[in-house]
Amino acid sequence: MKLRRTRLYVPGNNPHLMENVGLYNADAVILDLEDSVPVTHKFDARILVKYSLQNIDFGKSEKWVRINGITTPYWKKDLREVLPYCEVINLPKVESYEDMEMVDAEMSIIEDENGLERREVVPIIETVRGLVNAREIASHPRVAALAWGGEDLTADLGIPRKKALILDQVRAEIVFAAKANKKQALDTVYSNIRDEQGLFEYAQRARYMGFDGIGVIHPNQIEIVHQAFRPTDDEIEEARKIIEAAKEAERNGKAVISLNGRMIDPPVVERARKILQFAEVE
């Protein structure tokens, strides 16, 4: 599974902000055609994003595009223009499995026409209806990860974002929905770009809630989030021992893995692998 600790949002109609995205080492870069682009610039942005996907060096970052939602007249045009050149479609305001089916059908047509490999989708849950259907949405084969957005969701709930008391339940539901389907769970952004300590604590909290990453809105946030998602030395050491014990058991043809006299279950081995992946060590 790919590391998706950070996904950097970049406005889709601002070439100056796109030029150096590959230097920042975000796990993913999202060129945004939705909220950051005014209606009068949707067409220009769509063409610009198509060119940027083909001309910019994205470095190690995965290429994502956030297209416009399926209730707008833009989403099909967005897909037709950018799908051949990106790896992941970030789809806002998904509310049901049927929404995913509709987008899946359109993507399949474009993929077949262009001889493309199948692209992945990361739906964003931004409404109460979407949240209620999150487990079904996450079960769609196109879905690689589940993300959520706080502003629209709290507006839909009719509560002010900063005073909302329900967001940890929302987060938990996103994690359950994603993990029940063996998909990644992605938390929303931390919007105060000057508060580094607050960002670190926010990202670490997301990690311990079961998220695989958070959104970032400024390149300076990336390294801090990667540090927050880095397992502790003790966690890494423990994970190494577990993996070594698993390899030892395999070499000796043993079905049961044991470490220091206690049995190790397969999910624990899987968690150890994930810890080493997050630690970016072999």
Place this chain on the structure above:
Amino acid sequence: MEITNLTENLFIYYLHTLIMIEAGTQEKGDALVIIESSKQREIIVESKIMAIYGESIKKTVEEETADFVAKIIVKDYGALDWVLRARLEAAIRKFTGGEEP
């Protein structure tokens, strides 16, 4: 009746001559491309770095708009070549196909 037709035709001609579209922005690293209806091909490039990049910008505009009869104005704000090509494609498609947005 004839007078009405003549007025309509003149109005349509007047509208046709007024067609003008824009693509891009005046932000740093971008370019603003303006295309206006014209009976002859004309390319105007404005850039603060005209002395260094003027020829290269003109070459890109020529490549992307070859045989396109219109007045094409490019206001460059330090756009990279691919940005200029993106803005030119957007402008041409809007001008010829009425694609919006």
